[in-house]
Amino acid sequence: xxxxxxxxxxxxxxxxAETLPADVYVDLAWYERAKEKxxxxxxxxxxxxxxxxxxxxxxxxxxxxxxxxxxxxLTVDERVQTHCLSNVCTHRGAxxxxxxxxxxxxxxxxxxxxxxxxxxxxxxxEFDGVVGFPSEKDxxxxxxxxxxxxxxxxxxxxxxxxxELVRPMNERVNFLPLDRAVFDPSxxxxxxxxxxxxxxxxxxxxxxxxxxxxxASLAGLDYGEYRTELYPYGTLQLGVGKSKEDSFNxxxxxxxxxxxxxxxxxxLFPNLMMxxxxxxxxxxxxxxxxxxxxxxxxxxxxxxxxxQSSGVGSDLHRVEMEDEEVxxxxxxxxxxxxYDRGRYSPRREAGTHHFHKLLAHFLNx
Numbered sequence: 115x116x117x118x119x120x121x122x123x124x125x126x127x128x129x130x131a132e133t134l135p136a137d138v139y140v141d142l143a144w145y146e147r148a149k150e151k152x153x154x155x156x157x158x159x160x161x162x163x164x165x166x167x168x169x170x171x172x173x174x175x176x177x178x179x180x181x182x183x184x185x186x187x188l189t190v191d192e193r194v195q196t197h198c199l200s201n202v203c204t205h206r207g208a209x210x211x212x213x214x215x216x217x218x219x220x221x222x223x224x225x226x227x228x229x230x231x232x233x234x235x236x237x238x239x240e241f242d243g244v245v246g247f248p249s250e251k252d253x254x255x256x257x258x259x260x261x262x263x264x265x266x267x268x269x270x271x272x273x274x275x276x277x278e279l280v281r282p283m284n285e286r287v288n289f290l291p292l293d294r295a296v297f298d299p300s301x302x303x304x305x306x307x308x309x310x311x312x313x314x315x316x317x318x319x320x321x322x323x324x325x326x327x328x329x330a331s332l333a334g335l336d337y338g339e340y341r342t343e344l345y346p347y348g349t350l351q352l353g354v355g356k357s358k359e360d361s362f363n364x365x366x367x368x369x370x371x372x373x374x375x376x377x378x379x380x381x382l383f384p385n386l387m388m389x390x391x392x393x394x395x396x397x398x399x400x401x402x403x404x405x406x407x408x409x410x411x412x413x414x415x416x417x418x419x420x421x422q423s424s425g426v427g428s429d430l431h432r433v434e435m436e437d438e439e440v441x442x443x444x445x446x447x448x449x450x451x452x453y454d455r456g457r458y459s460p461r462r463e464a465g466t467h468h469f470h471k472l473l474a475h476f477l478n479x
Contacts (some may be wrong), residue, residue: 121478124470128463132455136448139310145381146404148312152476154182155273159386159399160198160266160299164331168188170216170231174201174209180409181402182197184270186257187211189220190412191231198268199233204252219472227273262291265294265397266417270338273476275348282345283380285391289365295394295415299421301430305410307438309445311402312387312473314410317441318398319349319381319465327440331433334360334426341463344412349465353377353426360425362392376426381465391427393418406445410434 115394122138125131129372138144158177166173166188177184187201187210203210211217214284219236225413228236233254234408241247258269260276267276307314319322324332339354355361355376364371378390387398396418412430416422436437458467 122474124134124467124474126471128460128467131458131467133466133468134312134316134455134459136213136450136454138473138477139313140405142405145310145321145402147477148473149181149402151479152473153402154184155271155385155476156273157260157267157270157276157279157382159397160186160188160215160268162404163266165194165263165266166196168216169194170218171214172211172215172217172220174211175374177270178401182240182270183346185209186268187254187376188266188457189233195232196259196266197232198257198266200255200257203227204235204254205238212356227252232256249458264295271363272309276311279382282343282350283382283388285367285474286350287378288388289368290395292395293416294417296417298394298416300416301412301414301416303412303431304451305412305434305438306411307408307442308406309408309438309441310406311400312409312410312469313445313448314400314441315381315385315469316466317437317444318387319351320459320463321351321465322459324461325442330428330431331429331436338376339373344464344468346438347383349377349381349468351381351465353379355426357366360392360421360465381469383469389427390420392425393427394419396427426446 122135126302160175167190169190169192171190173188175186175188177186185201187199189197189199191197203209203222203224205222205225205227208222210220210222212227221230227238230236233256235248235252258272260267262280295320320340324335324340334355334357336354336356341352341411343350343352353376355374361376364375380386382390385400389396389398394414397413399411403409422428
């Protein structure tokens with residue numbers, strides 16, 4: 115990619131639009147641009163709020179490890195307020211906290227600079243006579259931090275409000291017992307595939323491949339009733355089931371009441387899937403590793419163990435293996451000198467088209 119080039123455009127009219135240029139999936143320059151223009155400006159899932167509870171609890175972590183690799187820190191101050199902070203000392207860049215624990219304050223072990231649990235600068239030895247010191251720049255930068263249900267999200271440099279991301283999802287699934295969801299390590303695992311992260315999202319977002327790739331594993335879905343809804347920074351794929359037995363018991367005031375909804379498949383821009391089943395929730399976090407390698411973490415949260423072995427969410431590993439096989443095949447294909455861009459099915463690829471429009475907007479900024 116020529117960094118001085120204007121980039122690419124995705125036509126708003128899906129019937130006229132062409133898909134992403136093949137270079138976006140293979141070129142290192144496009145990958146690096148996506149890291150800064152897309153991933154570093156979007157809301158990222160960082161796990162359960164319960165991972166930090168009591169005053170003084172500090173927990174360092176790395177944001178999008180293998181991609182952004184940003185050293186961050188969750189803290190709980192004496193007022194029991196949770197903060198997300200940079201974990202890089204504002205003096206010379208050393209890591210401030212190098213292990214989880216409980217502290218009354220934080221002290222950099224390199225030169226002794228101290229910070230309060232909310233990240234504000236406290237003290238620094240041997241700095242007498244420094245003009246204009248301390249200033250706001252000497253405190254640890256605070257990140258935007260939001261909570262949805264039992265989960266935390268943070269953002270390095272927000273390009274849009276958190277509410278714009280989650281409001282449509284919340285309005286549809288707020289009847290579910292998220293407060294009872296329990297992490298299930300036995301059905302949670304990481305997957306590694308030889309494909310670009312955006313290509314993995316492309317596949318998730320389109321309906322077209324379901325009867326071809328998942329004809330047996332997702333046979334419980336009614337393909338004729340399957341549909342996608344678009345939101346400013348997300349999509350919903352409404353998985354209507356063929357039977358009432360493996361569907362949600364929807365409240366009467368729910369917009370889908372009367373339908374055999376077997377799954378709510380939500381994608382939140384740019385790299386998060388939240389899949390709701392009658393038994394619980396599968397959170398899929400997509401970690402870009404390089405232009406042609408991706409890690410996907412499947413995290414299962416269960417509120418009805420008895421229903422986990424039935425329905426379209428009963429064998430997520432098989433569905434993932436089917437997806438990975440075809441996505442890796444496409445990754446090999448987009449390297450071809452004879453392929454550049456394709457077209458969309460207006461009925462079945464609206465979600466992928468929406469994703470590509472968002473990518474074009476951010477990447478061309």
